Amino acid sequence: MTIRKIKLGPIVLTVLFGALSLFFLLPLAWMMSAAAKTEKEVWTFPIQWIPEDWHFAENFRTVWMGDVSFGLFYMNSIKIALISTLATLIVSAMAGYALSKLEFTGKGLIFSAMMAFMMIPEQATLVPRYIMIKEMGLYDTHAALILMGMFSSYFTFLLRQFMIGVHNDLLEAAELDGAGFFRIFWSVMLPLSRPILATVGIIKFIWTWNDYQGPLIMLNSTNLYTIPLGMQFFKEEFGTTISVMMMASLAAIIPLLVLFLVLQKQVIQGISIGGVKG
Amino acid sequence: MSQHATVQKQLAAREKKTYWTRRRREQLAGWLFIAPEVIGMLVLAVFPLIFSLGLSLTEWNLVGGLSAIKFIGLDNFAELFRDDRFLQALKNNIGFTVGTVPVTMLLGVVFAAIIHKKLYFKNYFKVAFFVPYICSTVAIAAVWSALYHPSKGPLNQLLIQLGASDPPRWLVDTSWSLVAIMVIYIWQLLGYQIIIFMAGMTNIPDELYEAATIDGATGIQQFRRITLPLLGPTTFFLAITSIISSFKVFDMIKFLTNGGPNYSSTVIVYQIYEEGFQHFRMGYASAMSWILFLIIMLVTSLTWITQSRKVHY
Numbered sequence: 001m002t003i004r005k006i007k008l009g010p011i012v013l014t015v016l017f018g019a020l021s022l023f024f025l026l027p028l029a030w031m032m033s034a035a036a037k038t039e040k041e042v043w044t045f046p047i048q049w050i051p052e053d054w055h056f057a058e059n060f061r062t063v064w065m066g067d068v069s070f071g072l073f074y075m076n077s078i079k080i081a082l083i084s085t086l087a088t089l090i091v092s093a094m095a096g097y098a099l100s101k102l103e104f105t106g107k108g109l110i111f112s113a114m115m116a117f118m119m120i121p122e123q124a125t126l127v128p129r130y131i132m133i134k135e136m137g138l139y140d141t142h143a144a145l146i147l148m149g150m151f152s153s154y155f156t157f158l159l160r161q162f163m164i165g166v167h168n169d170l171l172e173a174a175e176l177d178g179a180g181f182f183r184i185f186w187s188v189m190l191p192l193s194r195p196i197l198a199t200v201g202i203i204k205f206i207w208t209w210n211d212y213q214g215p216l217i218m219l220n221s222t223n224l225y226t227i228p229l230g231m232q233f234f235k236e237e238f239g240t241t242i243s244v245m246m247m248a249s250l251a252a253i254i255p256l257l258v259l260f261l262v263l264q265k266q267v268i269q270g271i272s273i274g275g276v277k278g
Numbered sequence: 279m280s281q282h283a284t285v286q287k288q289l290a291a292r293e294k295k296t297y298w299t300r301r302r303r304e305q306l307a308g309w310l311f312i313a314p315e316v317i318g319m320l321v322l323a324v325f326p327l328i329f330s331l332g333l334s335l336t337e338w339n340l341v342g343g344l345s346a347i348k349f350i351g352l353d354n355f356a357e358l359f360r361d362d363r364f365l366q367a368l369k370n371n372i373g374f375t376v377g378t379v380p381v382t383m384l385l386g387v388v389f390a391a392i393i394h395k396k397l398y399f400k401n402y403f404k405v406a407f408f409v410p411y412i413c414s415t416v417a418i419a420a421v422w423s424a425l426y427h428p429s430k431g432p433l434n435q436l437l438i439q440l441g442a443s444d445p446p447r448w449l450v451d452t453s454w455s456l457v458a459i460m461v462i463y464i465w466q467l468l469g470y471q472i473i474i475f476m477a478g479m480t481n482i483p484d485e486l487y488e489a490a491t492i493d494g495a496t497g498i499q500q501f502r503r504i505t506l507p508l509l510g511p512t513t514f515f516l517a518i519t520s521i522i523s524s525f526k527v528f529d530m531i532k533f534l535t536n537g538g539p540n541y542s543s544t545v546i547v548y549q550i551y552e553e554g555f556q557h558f559r560m561g562y563a564s565a566m567s568w569i570l571f572l573i574i575m576l577v578t579s580l581t582w583i584t585q586s587r588k589v590h591y
């Protein structure tokens with residue numbers, strides 16, 4: 001039994017990085033503090049981190065209980081993010097299953113084509129997709145956003161990579177028991193893929209929640225706005241009232257912050273799989 | 279008679295059975311399972327890409343309806359290279375990439391190595407640096423726009439206190455607007471880079487470091503001789519994806535500056551947005567889209583070519 005020597009280096013470095021990490025969190029801390037202040041106090045310098053004159057309730061009311069409230073933007077964002085996430089998971093899991101475990105003509109070609117499609121930047125096809133959505137009569141609807149958001153070769157790729165690792169024995173056992181391919185997919189493959197489905201689902205949810213460009217182009221009516229567009233709306237309405245803007249920013253960030261802190265492992269894992277295996 | 283019918287039935291049943299062999303069923307299942315994704319890709323990626331190439335050869339103001347489409351050949355592309363705003367956007371995009379990608383990647387790998395090897399409370403650091411990446415870009419942009427306020431913002435107040443007599447006016451200053459946005463971008467993205475690099479580092483076997491320690495290699499030597507070379511694939515992945523995403527930057531620009539002041543912070547995607555969705559010049563915007571697409575293709579293939587020579591697996 002030896003007592004481990006306490007090294008000075010790591011302690012010093014930890015303290016140093018502790019300070020550095022605070023610097024990264026400072027803008028967010030400033031936002032939270034400003035959201036609870038009066039407009040005048042927002043700008044006092046040196047920064048008054050704990051408000052002297054609490055204005056949280058008033059700012060809250062402006063953001064949440066005005067004529068057009070954040071509550072509405074929230075419902076829109078939740079609806080769109082949930083439906084697109086679910087739709088992406090179904091479409092990508094089906095494709096992932098076909099690409100990993102089924103043999104059919106054209107599989108190799110489809111897979112290579114999908115890898116190539118990953119390189120087409122969404123921004124390069126914005127104009128034609130907008131025209132198509134207009135022609136389909138879906139402009140200014142949530143359906144447009146969901147449709148645009150439900151196909152992802154990237155997520156299909158991630159799910160395929162995971163599903164390749166699922167043992168064939170399990171699938172064959174189900175087949176011997178008389179299960180068809182759909183049954184195998186639904187009752188064997190999906191339950192076994194739960195970890196990757198959760199990971200992909202969270203990432204997709206975060207991306208959709210934060211998407212600004214899609215709604216900006218596809219939506220027009222204020223009552224259909226998602227949160228990022230709602231932020232833009234608040235900027236235009238209350239552009240000079242920073243405390244209100246900060247309350248709105250806080251509202252936009254809080255759900256994801258909570259989701260992230262609860263599910264950090266899955267989020268971080270989800271972000272890193274692409275980088276390591278890709 | 280009745281016996282004959284039974285045999286017929288059995289035969290029919292067997293024929294059906296032999297037709298639906300396992301292989302045939304698997305073929306069908308394969309196609310059914312892949313169909314939604316393939317249709318989605320064709321409708322939302324392949325067709326639009328071709329459509330936009332077609333559009334780029336036309337002059338079409340959406341307001342005029344379909345009958346207003348006019349074929350003009352390569353005129354849009356010729357006009358692009360005479361268009362000062364587009365050239366400025368192109369220049370800004372390149373500057374943005376050069377100014378953000380090396381910085382985030384360098385800081386990312388160094389921070390990741392230190393957090394991975396040297397720090398206590400590793401998990402805290404992962405989370406702290408990563409939080410900005412999770413947050414909505416628009417919300418973050420709103421926060422920074424206040425921090426950047428030329429006269430009252432905390433950043434300039436601090437600079438004044440530190441003795442700067444004439445601090446930059448950040449977002450409203452033509453020579454600083456793009457830099458100001460780059461700072462936010464780096465701040466938001468660094469955590470992502472750290473996470474990806476750390477994921478790559480956990481795949482490097484510990485024995486290598488143990489052997490190096492026995493041989494008396496210092497931490498910095500180990501970083502240069504073991505960590506960096508073995509991170510080749512990760513670095514390659516990050517290089518491609520970061521360059522591509524730096525060419526797609528839009529949210530911050532739209533929310534903070536609308537490309538201004540005086541086009542000092544405009545970028546290609548912002549120009550596509552302005553021409554296509556504010557002026558409804560669909561043909562011209564499509565031509566820009568294709569330039570963006572070609573740039574990204576070029577970057578990707580160049581990185582692939584250099585990668586095959588430099589990356590150690």
